[in-house]
Amino acid sequence: MYAAGAEHSYKAPCVEFLERVVAARQAAEYAINTEVLQEVLHRYNATGKKQLGFEIYDLIVNLQLTIHPIELQDLHMAKQMMLKYPQLSTRDCVHLGMAVRRDFEIFVTCDQGFAVVDELQIACP
Numbered sequence: 001m002y003a004a005g006a007e008h009s010y011k012a013p014c015v016e017f018l019e020r021v022v023a024a025r026q027a028a029e030y031a032i033n034t035e036v037l038q039e040v041l042h043r044y045n046a047t048g049k050k051q052l053g054f055e056i057y058d059l060i061v062n063l064q065l066t067i068h069p070i071e072l073q074d075l076h077m078a079k080q081m082m083l084k085y086p087q088l089s090t091r092d093c094v095h096l097g098m099a100v101r102r103d104f105e106i107f108v109t110c111d112q113g114f115a116v117v118d119e120l121q122i123a124c125p
Contacts, residue, residue: 001043002110004056010110010124017108017125022063030108031066033074033098035091074098085116 003014021027037057044053061067078097082090092113099107100119107114110124 001040004040004059013110013125018063021065027064028066031068031102031104032060033068033070033095035070035094035098036060037067039091068098068102070094070098074101077101087116088113 002008002010003018005011021030037060040057040060041053044050044056074094074097076097077100078090078093081088081093081096081100085093085096088096092111096107096114096117096119104120106121106123107117108123108125114122
C-alpha cells in the first residue's frame with residue numbers, strides 16, 4: 001500500500017524493495033496472503049478509486065509472489081497473536097498469524113508496531 005499510495009516516508013523504501021525483488025527474479029521466494037489483495041480492493045473502493053485499486057491488484061498478482069490463502073488455522077494463530085500482542089490490530093494479527101503458522105523467517109513491513117513481535121524477524125525494506 002505504501003509503494004502504491006500517496007507520498008509517505010515509507011513509499012521510497014517500499015518501491016525500492018519491490019524493484020529489487022522483481023529485478024532479482026526471486027519474487028516466488030516472497031509471500032503475501034489473500035487478505036493483502038482484499039485490503040487493496042477494499043481501500044481503493046472505499047476511497048472512490050476503484051479502477052486504481054484494480055490496477056494495483058493486478059500489479060501485485062503479476063509480481064508472481066507466492067500468495068497464500070487465509071485458512072482457519074491462520075485465524076487460530078491470529079487469535080493467539082491478538083492475545084499476546086493486544087496493541088496490534090486484528091488485520092495485523094491475521095497477517096502475522098499466517099506467517100508464524102507457515103514458519104516464515106522474516107516479516108517485511110515498515111509498520112513499527114510489529115517491533116514487539118518475537119516469533120520471527122521483522123524487517124523494514
